[in-house]
Amino acid sequence: GCDKADVDNTQVSVGDKQIALNSVSAPVGAGTRAATDFPNNGRIGIVATKELNDTVTLTDWSKYSDISNAGATAVSVSNGIYSFQWDTQKYWPFDGSDLYFMAYSPITTGSNNYLIDAKNSSLFINLQPNMPDIMYASNNTLYKAYNKNSGTVDLGEFRHALSQLTIQVLAGEHMSPNIKLTSLSVSTNATTGNLFLFAGDDGMVPVIDEDNQYTNVLVGGQTEFQNGMITRSLLLFPQTEDYTEISIVLLDVSNGVSFTGSYMISFFQSDTADAITLEQAKNTVLSMVINMTDVQN
DSSP: OOOHHHHOOOOOOOEEEOOOEEEEEEESSSSSOOGGGGGGEEEOOOOOOOOOOGGGGGOTTSSSSSGGEEEEHHHEEETTEEEEEEESEEETTTTOOOOOEEEEESSOOOOOTEEEOTTEEEEEEOOOOTTTOOEEEEGTTTTOOOTSSOSSEEEEEEEOOOEEEEEEEEEEETOOOOEEEEEEEESSOOEEEEEEGGGGGGEEEEETTTTTTTEEEEEEEEESSSSOEEEEEEEOOOTGGGGGGEEEEEEEETTTTTEEEEEEEEOOOOOOOOBBBOTTEEEEEEEEEEEOOOOOO
């Protein structure tokens, strides 16, 4: 005897053999590191499916309900290999059927700023002040079948999906202490993006919205910079330097005169005279040296 609820809510049949997870953290032989080195407090999200669509990009990774955006945490690392512990221990299917896995970090919490889609195959990312260091597992594109006889699931290497921008503000020689930094901000029209987990290194796709802008205020209020460099960092979407602007406001507190400058990131050049770019998984450092020029009368 069964009722309609049993039909609507198909149960997953799992055995008693635990699923173990690991991933590469550093080249083998590099020694050991603490698990706390893994970003996002070691948190990852896991999705799995029993069956891949003939067109892999159309696979519905939400059908295997036992591992449908399940959480895990990095708990140890040895010889360059991280091991993860499930929030709730997961077990292999009782019938020995295969599973395919994808992973990312950190696991979504249901916030409107950071969501996984209904098929568990892509992440919607909305820039925010406390931006998580979003990563994807390199073996998302391996599509290797695992079962209860396979041993540990190798997720591969977790790679950074976003770009980091670090801005340094420092004083040139003989800078008057009357000059204060009152505002430092970064604005961009690349406010959202999609990370397609099944696409690996090509999965990060920023969305440019000319009608909307995201602004991150890195410094607000009078701040001295003559006796020490001011350094601020934030995460942005890669390849969006032509849509991202830095604004700085300086104030002469002795007379109330202010200066405002706004510059696109692509306005800057590197030491080799190349235009600055925002590269995925890399940190771009911009140093802004503030100088004074005496003007007669």
